[in-house]
Amino acid sequence: MAWIEQTGQHAWRVRYQRDTGRYGSISGFSNKKAATDYANDLESDRRRGSWIDPAAGNITTSAWSVVWVETVDVETRTEENYRAYLRNHILPRWGYTTLGDITALDVTTWRKDLRKRYAASTVAGILTVFSMMLDDAVDQRLIPTNPVHRRRRRGRRRDHAPSRLEKVFAMPEHVIQIADQATMLGGPSAGLLVITAAWTGCRWGELAGLQRDHIHLDRGTIIIDPEIGALHESAHELWLGPPKTPASARTIPLPPFLIELLREHLAATTGTFVFTSPLGCRLRRSTFDRRVFRPAVDGNTRKGAQPVRPGLTFHGLRHSHKTWLIADKIPEIAQARRLGHHLSNRLAEVYSHVAPEIEPELLKNLERRWYYAHQTRRPKDSRPRRTPPAPRSAPHAPHTAATLRTTDKLRHRYPRPQHIKPHRGEMITNREARILPNSSVSVHTRDQRPHRTTLIELMRKALRPGKNATIERL
Incomplete structure (x- = not known):
């Protein structure tokens, strides 16, 4: 129910009942007709179910973020990232602004300013979290639309084009060089971790959380458990949990050389986890990346490490494994099963299976790559060689x-x-x-x-x- 009231000689307002039972008012009308039209529209929106209380958008972004972040149901690490975006970027700019006062033009100006200071991926993450907040505000009927929604054909063309930067991958000889330097920087466990990642395609969390009970060397397999198959980490704790997706829970066959390397490693170490720090502690990704992997890949003259594949990430080893499987003409379904992926074509995924002869061929190719990588890295023999004598003529006997x-x-x-x-x-x-x-x-x-x-x-x-x-x- 809505009605109008005159508050001055040329001032009118609209009064209405809110969902809470209290009454609200909207002022600023200079004549009776404008106030009456607005009251009629308000009643029409209520009958259609599209009416939004104008006073609901008066809540500040800071107050709404406190309510919103408690409703987010994501992994601990993801929630920490959301809170960091709010604390460092969103609330300093919009904390005291009400939701109803946020306009698309203001958001565009803010986006342009962010691009001057941060990488494109960082800006995309900030805007994604802000847009999620306002989407939920729309669903809660606090604001009519989300002003962060990107409009097409707006901004520079290169910002909309897909990125052409290819992920850096490594060939087997590069992986062995990186593993050698990782062993020098972080011990034998670090070097074997790099080799295992490249020759199995496992993710970081799957290898960091790999336990002795999940390695079956007699059968030549490792198992990614569906419940505790990955090590998760936050700013304050480490814990075991399920891998990234249900398809990530799998059994991975190992090539023969890797079985022997793991057998020697397990015989020389103790503890629950297969890969640990030099002190026997569980691995943290940021620490391992800063102290071991980055110097082993990019080089560090102070630590005696030479550059091998600058720009390669630990996840790039998974890309490398996928690249090797493609080069060896392994069927796509076998690649997906080994890497724990879903095929984009769900019909092909349901009706495709890995034939028995595919797995031995896959392991043979991985073993061959290991062998030839060592042959490639073998140093040339620079010792002087004596030229063999020329063969004697036919009537004479050849030399023994x-x-x-x-x-x-x-x-x-x-x-x-x-x-x-x-x-x-x-x-x-x-x-x-x-x-x-x-x-x-x-x-x-x-x-x-x-x-x-x-x-x-x-x-x-x-x-x-x-x-x-x-x-x-x-």
Whole structure:
């Protein structure tokens, strides 16, 4: 129910009953007709169910944020991020402004000012939280519309275009170099953590929360538990909880080399968690990233680390694993099962399955990448090499392998094997002509049968009567 009242000679107001039972008023009308039209519109909006109390928007943004943040049902870490956006960015600008006084033009000006000081991702996060607050205010019938809603074709074109910056990924040889430097900075557990992340595609929380009971090396698998399969962290605490999505709870087969590395690691360590700090404590992502991963990737001359793949993040190792699977032509459904993803095509996801022969092929390719990465990283042999002697002409016998490996010292001590030349007036058989004086193996051509004669037999033959000339030659 609404009615009008005259408050002065040329002043009118509209009176109405609020939902709480109290009465409210709207002033500022200069004539009776304007006040009457407004009262009629108010009654029409009430009958349609679209009426909003003008006085409801008088609540300040600061007071509404206290009510709103208690209704948000998200993870602890996400709620902390929301509170940080409110405390550092939203309330300093809008805290004393009523919800009804926030206009789209004011929001656009504020957005432009934020872009001058913060990264695009930070600005997007701030505006998202502010828009969520005002969306709930609209649902609560405090304001008619949300002034933060972005209007199309507004602003610079490059702000609307999708980002073309590709995520940095790493090849296996890069991962091994990063793991070597991570081992130097954070111990063997840090290096093995990097290798496991790259060769399994697990998320940070899944590996930081991996427990010994969830590794089955006899079967060659690790299990991401649906209830306690990930380590969650906030500013003040760490706790085990479910992984990111229901599809993230999975069993991941391991390549043979990783099974052996994990077996050696578990035999040399104690404790519940597989990957820990050098002091045996649970890992914090920010600490590990600052002290170990960033220096190992970007390089740090003070710590003796060389740059390998600047810009690579720990989650980039998961991107790298996906890239390797694509290069190996692994089916998309097998990739999704291994990484804990949902396919965008739900029909294909329901009717697609991983054939038995796919998994051995996948593990073989991962093992091959590990092997070739080590071959690529193997340092070149810079030792001087002796040029092998040129092959001898056809009438002469080829050198034996033992002769080729003879050192210079032995070469001077024992001259190169020569054919026995027949003595003047004597006939020597073809077999004797192919005996090497300083070898126990006879050298023969392809059309002859192999013959083996020791030096002792040759000396006995030379000691026979009439063979003195042969003795002299020996």
